[in-house]
Amino acid sequence: MANAAERRPGTVRRLLELLRPYRLRMALVVLLGTGATAFNLAGPKLIGNATDMAFAGVVSRGLPPGASKQEVIADLRAEGDHTLANVLSTADVVPGQGVNFQALGQLLLFTLLLYLAGGLCMLVQGRLVAYIAQHTMYRLRERVAEKLTRLPLGYFDRSSRGEILSRVTNDVDNLQRTLQQTLGHMVNSLFAVCGVMAVMLMLSPMLAGLVLVSVLVAAAGALSISRRARPRFAEQWKSTGSLNGYVEEMYTGHAVVRTYGRRAVAERTFDEHNETLYRATTRAQTLSGLISPVTRFVTDLNYVLVAVVGALKVATGTMSIGSVQSFMQYSGMFTQPIIDMANFSAQLQSGTASAKRIFEVLDEPEQRPAPARPVRPARVRGRVDFQRVSFRYEPDAPLIEDLSLTAEPGQLIAIVGPTGAGKSTLGNLLLRFYEVDAGRILLDGIDITEMTREDLRSRVGLVSQEPWLFAGTIAENIAYGRPGATQRDVVEAARAMCVDRFVRSLPDGYDTVLDDDSSTVSAGERQLITLARAFLAEPSILLLDEATSSVDSRTEVLIQQAMTSLRSGRTSFVIAHRLSTIRHADLILVMESGRVVERGTHSELIAAEGAYARLYAS
Known part of the structure; x- marks a missing residue:
């Protein structure tokens, strides 16, 4: 370099x-x-x-x-x-x-x-x-x-x-x-x-x-x-970037800043950035x-x-x-x-x-280029194989080492473990947000590096624990999952994911405009909208990263029932902290320090009285 x-x-x-x-x-x-x-x-x-x-x-x-x-x-x-x-x-x-x-x-x-x-x-x-x-x-x-x-x-x-x-x-x-x-x-x-x-x-x-x-x-x-x-101008624009970054961060998290009474600290920090920019510019x-x-x-x-x-x-x-x-x-x-x-x-x-x-x-290093002759499977059944996969964010900080697992088509795979165990990283690797350091990941026997990222990601529906909605109507946010979706498609997806019931109570219904931080709907309702978006996309693989963490218990039960039909014929990966939500999973993987330390069904893992049993009891 x-x-x-x-x-x-x-x-x-x-x-x-x-x-x-x-x-x-x-x-x-x-x-x-x-x-x-x-x-x-x-x-x-x-x-x-x-x-x-x-x-x-x-x-x-x-x-x-x-x-x-x-x-x-x-x-x-x-x-x-x-x-x-x-x-x-x-x-x-x-x-x-x-x-x-x-x-x-x-x-x-x-x-x-x-x-x-x-x-x-x-x-x-x-x-x-x-x-x-x-x-x-x-x-x-x-x-x-x-x-x-x-x-x-x-x-x-x-x-x-x-x-x-x-x-x-x-x-x-x-x-x-x-x-x-x-x-x-x-x-x-x-x-x-x-x-x-x-x-x-x-x-x-x-x-x-x-x-x-x-x-x-x-x-x-x-x-x-x-x-x-010359160096003063370089310092000036660097300070401008730092100030903009801090302002964006404080504006995004203004509710947290006020909740913890950090307004004065935030203002002092802003003054420090502003003073640095002032001095550099001067x-x-x-x-x-x-x-x-x-x-x-x-x-x-x-x-x-x-x-x-x-x-x-x-x-x-x-x-x-x-x-x-x-x-x-x-x-x-x-x-x-x-x-x-x-x-x-x-x-x-x-x-x-x-x-x-x-x-x-x-000049920043780019992600690995797409293959010259990418493989594009006509139909994806949903078999996912992690074969001796190793990955680390930092060269000297191992995270996932020699991990192997197989998800059969239509299976519900639950991944549990303490914070920092590498659960969400598996989803990032499957979507090729990051590239593996060693090993490979296969989709229906095809190495995902032989597919284009666009083709791969179009077959995976992701719902993260931090729902993202853009400034637009609720209907537009749901339709984002499938270009060209009709209003009927949107409504059907909304009904399946329990969105329709609260949207009907809004004055403008599906035409309700969400602002930048989506404050017109609650956190749980935002998560439901992202689930409806994933439902409408009809992916071959579902990746749910704490997707129900922001909803109440009753809504969670309704979503679980709706997800049963959604998962039909599709492979689903569910990352969960609330173990009660994954009791009926076909396979539960317990991760610690980047390794799968236990695998089996809920009853099998409880009977083993190992790491999963301790997590469940806690």
Whole structure:
């Protein structure tokens, strides 16, 4: 596993792989970014030309008509006004002509059209980026959802539901925001930096060098801060997952929390999680928040230096006023993408941290894949053989060792024993929620690993001691056991499992909507609904894990009578603590420490005066 993790590509590379299906659209994004940059680059130069044109026209009004530019400059130098002479030497002055408003208007109109074209390119680019980001996250959510269906039950046992939900929702949403906010901007910023630097070098290599040095200083500071912020963002999203997990746990068990007077303790624990998240977020945001002030200070200082040096160059006649104005605009255009990239780096760090958490889910070891040519029995009689099965949840903690048992079709097999003996684990192994470490389990002589999990589980009806109902009507919850079941099928199953009698007393009957925690019906009634669901599925094998633990004695007797007809021709495994409910079982298995220590009928085991007799007497 370690070697596999080392060979795994980095987070950024894997993000780029997610974008690969959209490479043509990405190429169009780059092309539009290039076009927008080119149009915007021409603007300051044209505005500088317009400034020079207006300046030359205004100055030329006060000059004697008919004189040449060289004569005017020579006269100024003779009078000792060298500064004005230097300024005029860089301007296209025609003495006495004035401002050519027609040419100036055409130049400004052309500049406006270029800016409109650049804006249109950015608009289309923004739509493309939104499409790419949304569809990429759509596919990523699908991958995560499919991955969760392929993960073994052990992953969910060791991970809180809140933590899993945080990765699937919060982290994916954060990554989506990162892609949408930075994808197009980063492309545009990169082209803008390269293009603007090329233009500035043509205008003035010295000023361009000054700008480049200041920007490199700002970039070095931003990079240093960004590196320090990266682990803080990882801590922030980890703390978010922990907080969500705790909130989900406390909300699910709010009745228990209040019953035992643990509200104050729960609030203190929540405050601790909240404080941890607050501190992690504060550290991350404080560090990332330093990037903008640092880069802004350096770029503002650079702006002042360019203005001062540019003014000196105008005064010495080495640059025109319009060229200096253009250069100052280009300076802002050069530094702004640097500031943007520095600001986006914080969002990138946050998004990368979320992406890493998502990829951790995608990298989890999956359950054993389905066989290439699965066996699908046409009819299952229900013979189940456990042949020398061994299993342990933890490598150093044996649970089931060398267990063998056989259940004949139609038999009622009861499994009893103290807590932790491995009774429920047998059901988990039969349903392949976990894979055996050694031995094998046969269904009608077929190794269950040669069947698909879906085919296997469709033939087993499970009713656990913790009934699960989804938010919907009672009829929908019962019909969940058989897709396409009619209302008549639902009612028949409900009558067989003693559900119909209490459903009829409800105002909305079978259309009664159950909320998330099913508080509209009692715990025993919830269990009855799950039994009706299993009845409707008509499975070949029944697995009842303390299925009657939440019902009263009278209802339990009624259910036992109904189960007699349900079990006809079906193999049934009943895990029970109340031994009175399994006295008529065909075979009773007594488990201790993962082993079957006794087996036989109720009367045989009582007569043996062994472990079962002691359990029964207690």
